[in-house]
Amino acid sequence: MQLTQNQQAAAQKDSRSMLVIDDVGKIYPNGTVAVQHANLHVGEGEFLCFVGPSGCGKSTIFNMIAGLTEPTSGHLTVLGTSPKEARKQNEIAFVFQEHTLLPWAKLIDNVTMPLTLRGVSKKERITEGERVLELVGLKDYMKVLPRELSGGMKMRVSIARALISRPKLLLMDEPFGALDEITRQTLQNELLNIWEQDKKMSVLFITHNVFESVFLSTKVVVMTPRPGKISDFIDIPFAYPRDDEFRTQPEFGEYVRSVSNVLNH
Ligand SMILES: Nc1ncnc2c1ncn2[C@@H]1O[C@H](COP(=O)(O)OP(=O)(O)OP(=O)(O)O)[C@@H](O)[C@H]1O
Secondary structure (H helix, E strand, O other): OOOOHHHHHHHHHOOOEEEEEEEEEEEOOOOOEEEEEEEEEEEOOOEEEEEOOOOOOHHHHHHHHOOOOOOOEEEEEEOOEOHHHHHHOOOEEEEEOOOOOOOOOOHHHHHOHHHHHOOOOHHHHHHHHHHHHHHOOOHHHOOOOHHHOOHHHHHHHHHHHHHOOOOOEEEEEOOOOOOOHHHHHHHHHHHHHHHHHOOOOEEEEEOOOHHHHHHHOOEEEEEOOOOEOEEEEEEOOOOOOOOOOHHHOHHHHHHHHHHHHHHOO
């Protein structure tokens, strides 16, 4: 995507903007209008959860942010530059619902794969691999193959691999959707712990689970049914750390209810 000089200047001026989405639309070649007039500004260290009905364009927005597909209107900058450039500079990392681990590679080789592809030395790869496996509580499993892990552990490895390049923007597309409720809550707690250790990293997280959106985020972004528009922003004003007790608080329930109400209207 080519930015005009004015757009580049505006993005650079606001240098702490992680992401600026300005009147972005996406029409696929088959004519499907996936996203219309989306506007969003994400600052450093925000944790945004995207909720909305199936097919409302959440993944399309994420793919545009990651530079995997281009908007057909409007413009979008990540850290003051184009998404493709930001990805090249390893500022963006992506975690999908499917773990996408290499079945024949030990965990240390799986998590360090992005560094291997960039030609980083083995010594540095091991140091960084140990760092991220420690972050997700899997340092003792370095030499294990993915098939020996549970679903939750595989997701931890995917998160570790995304963190290895120290991204400034972490995109997570329904990462916990396939996990059982207890594992899901454990991973939510762990993800918040990791994020709190690096409050400069911004996280964008797609979920269909309203409880999850309120538990995790600083702000919930609500999208309308197709053609997808961003219709509401709901600030979640509760302090971190948030723990399991927070899930039982009446205020938590109130916010879950208000996000559900906005979603259903
Ligand atoms: N490559 C594509 N070509 C054509 N249409 C597409 C393409 N990718 C997505 N779409 C369509 O664009 C719309 C938005 O899809 P998208 O996957 O972004 O929605 P979503 O909100 O992430 O859905 P879900 O919650 O079910 O994952 C849908 O109607 C989908 O069928």
